[in-house]
Every structure is written in C-alpha cells, then in structure tokens.
Amino acid sequence: MPADDLVPRESLEELRELQSDAFSAATFKLSQGRVVVFNPLHPLGRSRSNQAHELAHIVLDHTLRTLEKVGSSSFVTCDVEQEEEADWLGGCLLLPRAVLLSAARSGKSAAQLAEEYETSEQMARFRLNASGVLVQVGRERSRGRAAP
Ligand SMILES: [Zn+2]
Structure with missing residues (x-):
C-alpha cells in the first residue's frame, strides 16, 4: 500500500x-x-x-x-x-532472464524494456548486463555470421 x-x-x-x-x-x-x-x-x-x-x-x-x-x-x-x-x-x-533474452534477441533497448515492464531504465540496463544476455546474444550473432 x-x-x-x-x-x-x-x-x-x-x-x-x-x-x-x-x-x-x-x-x-x-x-x-x-x-x-x-x-x-x-x-x-x-x-x-x-x-x-x-x-x-x-x-x-x-x-x-x-x-x-x-x-x-x-x-x-x-x-x-x-x-x-x-x-x-x-x-x-x-525482469526474469527469459524476458531479457527475448528483448536482447529482438534488439530492444533498456528504455523500451523499462517502459514495457514498468521498471526504471537503470534497472533494465542493469539486468540486461548482469544477466549475461547481451554477451549471449552477441555470441549467437557472431556464430550466425560465421556460419557458411
Ligand atoms: Zn531491504
């Protein structure tokens, strides 16, 4: 309350x-x-x-x-x-990790994520970084580009 x-x-x-x-x-x-x-x-x-x-x-x-x-x-x-x-x-x-991973894969910014989930942009940015999803998606994209 x-x-x-x-x-x-x-x-x-x-x-x-x-x-x-x-x-x-x-x-x-x-x-x-x-x-x-x-x-x-x-x-x-x-x-x-x-x-x-x-x-x-x-x-x-x-x-x-x-x-x-x-x-x-x-x-x-x-x-x-x-x-x-x-x-x-x-x-x-x-901001559970599954939500963050989906957001990172679709290229959402911390500001977009914060607005969608009614959190602060600071919290969204922190969770995107601390959860490791940005690194994970970066590696996924690197592997995708390296594939024949
Ligand atoms: Zn406390």
Missing part, C-alpha cells in the same frame, strides 16, 4: 526534504500477514523496484534487524548481505 494511506503526504514530503532516499519501501508484519508499504513520491519504475525488493525479503524469509532513525522517524532494515540478496531477487522478479 502507498504510505500516504497511512500518514499524511506532507509528512512524506518533509522526510524527502530531510533525506531524499530515507524511505523507499518497508515490510510490516501484521497479525494477519505482511504488508509492503512504499513511498508514493517515487517514480513508478523505482517504486516497482522498491516493492519487488520488499517482496524478495518476504520470499527469502529475511529477518528484520537494524533500527535506524532519520529525524523523528524510525526504520528497520536488514543486514548488508540480505539487502544484496533482496536487490538481486527483486530485479529477477521484475
């Missing part, structure tokens, strides 16, 4: 003024399950990445560990290794 369903939008804007990256998204445990609360002030692509990151924490059954304070607000974060795992899985959930 968007955080402005829980707190006044002005509070989120004040927090953004204090520290623009202070709050992206967070997962709260409730008696009936978990809820991911995200910052509605972020652009759609970034917001979807933040939500996928939180979903990854849930899928990976990460534990909440660190309490941080920014101004009068408190935040709970995971350790560095768990954050990296959630970043990686979150990107995979948004």
